[in-house]
Amino acid sequence: xxxxxxxxxxxxxxILVAQPLFKPVSKATKTIVIELKNLEDQKLxxxxxxxxxxxxxxxxxxxxxxxxxxxxxxxxEASGLIGQIxxxxxx
Amino acid sequence: MINTFATLGAVSQNLALGFSLLTIILLLFYIKxxxxxxxxxxxxxxxxxxALVVIATMVLARELIVSNFNLxxxxxxxxxxxxxxxxxxxxxxxxxxxxxxxxxxxAIYVLIIIYQNWNSNQSLMPWVxxxxxxxxxxxxxxxxxxxxxxxxxxxxxxxADGNGxxxxxxxxxMAIHPPTLYLGYVGFAIPFAFxxxxxxxxxxxxxxxxxxxxxxxxxxxxxxxxxxxxxWWAYQExxxxxxxxxxxxxxxxxxxxxxxxxxxxxxxxxxxxxxxxVWNMVLIIVTFTLSIFGTFLTRSGIMSSVHSFATxxxxxxxxxxxxxxxVSSFLLLIYRLPLMRTTNRIESFISRExxxxxxxxxxxxxxxxxxxxxxxxxxxxxxxxxKITVGAPFFNQVNIPIGLALLLLTGIGxxxxxxxxxxxxxxxxxxxxxxxxxxxLVVLLLIGMKGYILISFTLAIFVTTTILxxxxxxxxxxxRRFGEPAPLAFWRMLRKNRHRYGGYIVHFxxxxxxxxxxxxxxxKEIEIAVRAGDKFxxxxxxxxxxxxxxxxxxxxxxxxxxxxxxxxxxxxxTELFPEKRIYFHRDPDQRKRQPHSELDIHTTxxxxxxxxxxxxxxxTESASFKIMINPLVNWVWIGSYIFxxxxxxxxxxxxxxx
Numbered sequence: 001x002x003x004x005x006x007x008x009x010x011x012x013x014x015i016l017v018a019q020p021l022f023k024p025v026s027k028a029t030k031t032i033v034i035e036l037k038n039l040e041d042q043k044l045x046x047x048x049x050x051x052x053x054x055x056x057x058x059x060x061x062x063x064x065x066x067x068x069x070x071x072x073x074x075x076x077e078a079s080g081l082i083g084q085i086x087x088x089x090x091x
Numbered sequence: 092m093i094n095t096f097a098t099l100g101a102v103s104q105n106l107a108l109g110f111s112l113l114t115i116i117l118l119l120f121y122i123k124x125x126x127x128x129x130x131x132x133x134x135x136x137x138x139x140x141x142a143l144v145v146i147a148t149m150v151l152a153r154e155l156i157v158s159n160f161n162l163x164x165x166x167x168x169x170x171x172x173x174x175x176x177x178x179x180x181x182x183x184x185x186x187x188x189x190x191x192x193x194x195x196x197x198a199i200y201v202l203i204i205i206y207q208n209w210n211s212n213q214s215l216m217p218w219v220x221x222x223x224x225x226x227x228x229x230x231x232x233x234x235x236x237x238x239x240x241x242x243x244x245x246x247x248x249x250x251a252d253g254n255g256x257x258x259x260x261x262x263x264x265m266a267i268h269p270p271t272l273y274l275g276y277v278g279f280a281i282p283f284a285f286x287x288x289x290x291x292x293x294x295x296x297x298x299x300x301x302x303x304x305x306x307x308x309x310x311x312x313x314x315x316x317x318x319x320x321x322x323w324w325a326y327q328e329x330x331x332x333x334x335x336x337x338x339x340x341x342x343x344x345x346x347x348x349x350x351x352x353x354x355x356x357x358x359x360x361x362x363x364x365x366x367x368x369v370w371n372m373v374l375i376i377v378t379f380t381l382s383i384f385g386t387f388l389t390r391s392g393i394m395s396s397v398h399s400f401a402t403x404x405x406x407x408x409x410x411x412x413x414x415x416x417x418v419s420s421f422l423l424l425i426y427r428l429p430l431m432r433t434t435n436r437i438e439s440f441i442s443r444e445x446x447x448x449x450x451x452x453x454x455x456x457x458x459x460x461x462x463x464x465x466x467x468x469x470x471x472x473x474x475x476x477x478k479i480t481v482g483a484p485f486f487n488q489v490n491i492p493i494g495l496a497l498l499l500l501t502g503i504g505x506x507x508x509x510x511x512x513x514x515x516x517x518x519x520x521x522x523x524x525x526x527x528x529x530x531x532l533v534v535l536l537l538i539g540m541k542g543y544i545l546i547s548f549t550l551a552i553f554v555t556t557t558i559l560x561x562x563x564x565x566x567x568x569x570x571r572r573f574g575e576p577a578p579l580a581f582w583r584m585l586r587k588n589r590h591r592y593g594g595y596i597v598h599f600x601x602x603x604x605x606x607x608x609x610x611x612x613x614x615k616e617i618e619i620a621v622r623a624g625d626k627f628x629x630x631x632x633x634x635x636x637x638x639x640x641x642x643x644x645x646x647x648x649x650x651x652x653x654x655x656x657x658x659x660x661x662x663x664x665t666e667l668f669p670e671k672r673i674y675f676h677r678d679p680d681q682r683k684r685q686p687h688s689e690l691d692i693h694t695t696x697x698x699x700x701x702x703x704x705x706x707x708x709x710x711t712e713s714a715s716f717k718i719m720i721n722p723l724v725n726w727v728w729i730g731s732y733i734f735x736x737x738x739x740x741x742x743x744x745x746x747x748x749x
Contacts, residue, residue: 005098005099005102006102013106013139016135017113020128020132020135023128025127038212048745052591055565055568059565060519061443062509063508
């Protein structure tokens with residue numbers, strides 16, 4: 001009984017691990033979906049940062065000059081990401 | 092002879108080791124060949140390895156619950172009379188079980204990070220999995236070959252009943268304190284793995300920081316709760332009237348928490364200003380190394396401690412592992428230094444960046460002081476052959492001024508602007524807090540406060556004022572911008588800036604804790620032997636021993652004292668029932684019976700009346716007591732609750748509009 005249990009546990013695990021090795025290489029569409037999700041996440045993180053610097057500017061923790069330059073940098077970065085997202089969506 | 096379940100546990104543990112190795116091999120091949128099938132396969136091996144660890148741990152828990160004394164571990168740490176909760180907590184009471192429990196938590200974390208990053212961070216994930224699996228491999232090696240929790244009792248021996256759990260561990264707080272501490276210790280493996288993966292893959296951006304920020308906070312919170320629960324347990328259970336003794340094991344948990352706190356602050360600078368890349372790497376390496384070192388201190392037996400419930404010969408292995416982590420991580424960091432350099436510099440001494448940097452320096456100095464004091468006995472023994480113990484006075488003398496400097500920075504930092512703070516802003520931000528603190532200082536001087544007590548209370552006022560003003564400034568900003576009424580502005584301000592205001596709530600909790608710590612300076616105590624009907628006095632209170640009764644419970648016998656407490660000139664205050672217990676009282680072998688004092692405390696916001704029933708002489712019917720009046724101690728625990736609330740608030744996911 002114990003040997004059977006050990007065998008099932010071992011064989012089951014090995015099959016699960018080995019199974020992907022016998023499949024054809026995954027399609028490119030999945031890579032695109034993953035890439036899109038990454039870019040969307042990065043875009044949302046940038047939007048959040050823009051909101052944060054707005055508050056910091058209101059609280060006087062950023063000078064007007066620093067606020068404008070940081071906002072511009074973040075917005076440029078976000079625009080770049082949006083461009084990449086649109087490119088990927090076309091594919 | 093062990094049963095099928097125990098065999099399943101032992102085999103799962105063996106297989107987990109094998110699959111951990113397989114994970115590393117497959118993922119290294121994936122990195123070399125870039126064949127996604129190898130990645131999927133390696134990831135599955137990691138998942139299976141983690142699942143097998145979970146199975147092994149569940150099996151050991153089951154064997155403890157059903158009292159399978161055919162296993163050495165079960166027989167050593169439980170008995171039939173051990174209550175169910177403590178049978179479960181015996182899982183982490185001994186060395187072998189606690190190491191398996193360590194891997195169990197890591198396995199759960201591995202499952203979570205793999206799930207969370209199933210479709211993201213694909214460049215980092217192979218290395219992250221390799222690194223956490225290597226850590227897992229080390230612990231599995233120990234539980235398989237050095238200290239195996241599934242080791243059967245010697246052949247031919249039948250154990251009718253086990254030894255039972257140490258009475259000091261038969262406490263609800265102590266049942267949950269180690270798991271929370273371990274959640275913290277183990278959790279730092281994840282940010283460490285991401286940091287190493289970022290360096291290996293030459294990703295010098297703040298991406299890894301964004302990924303691990305939440306993880307680090309969760310881990311930091313868990314370690315913080317673990318430390319506070321340990322303090323609470325020491326206060327409630329050990330009977331010496333304090334909550335922090337600078338014991339080596341306490342220090343072992345405090346050190347990674349201090350460096351992690353520094354890390355949590357300094358990553359903000361990397362996110363905002365792309366500075367301190369190398370410093371953040373150093374901090375996370377040191378934090379994780381200190382976590383392993385903490386486990387080493389607790390489990391190696393190198394230090395004598397009230398918290399060390401297991402001793403062993405694991406020391407050299409742990410030390411070797413710590414050395415390996417430090418050397419390999421720092422070599423990698425040195426190799427990647429050219430990539431980590433940034434052009435941004437601190438522009439002004441009076442800026443938010445330098446505030447954070449000072450805070451970091453102070454945290455590191457404090458950590459080093461604690462490390463030095465903790466390791467000094469070991470070092471002196473190694474060098475001179477005699478152990479020179481460093482006691483609480485050393486730690487207090489060094490850490491009280493450092494702690495007060497930190498408290499001051501808690502107040503100053505948030506008021507400073509990024510890059511530089513103008514003179515006008517300095518005056519605007521600091522005038523009210525300084526004025527209110529000065530008024531507080533004068534009042535405190537008038538009521539006779541001096542020295543560190545005076546500084547601590549004044550700083551508490553200063554920091555509280557700065558935090559309140561930050562909230563007010565936030566509300567005013569929203570009112571100006573959106574025309575919202577104050578309550579709505581307050582609510583939206585909190586909701587939309589959880590990190591910032593959660594952080595301020597945590598800062599406030601630290602202020603409250605400092606108030607509690609300062610109260611320690613006013614402690615009063617008496618140790619006395621009395622008989623029923625006798626009265627004694629302490630600090631304006633009269634204590635009367637009304638009677639002593641006895642009771643027999645499932646796992647111990649107890650004498651219960653009935654103490655009536657009256658405030659002189661004011662009337663009755665409370666009744667206290669401290670107990671003197673004898674665990675394993677039915678054991679015919681007198682040496683196995685273990686005495687234990689279960690204390691009773693009357694708590695108010697201003698002070699605790701703390702009673703310990705130290706001993707009872709049935710011949711003379713004389714009972715010994717230790718009574719303490721501990722002012723303000725409750726603020727340490729109130730601060731602890733607020734610390735948890737603040738961190739959870741900062742952690743709570745923020746809804747982001749698309």
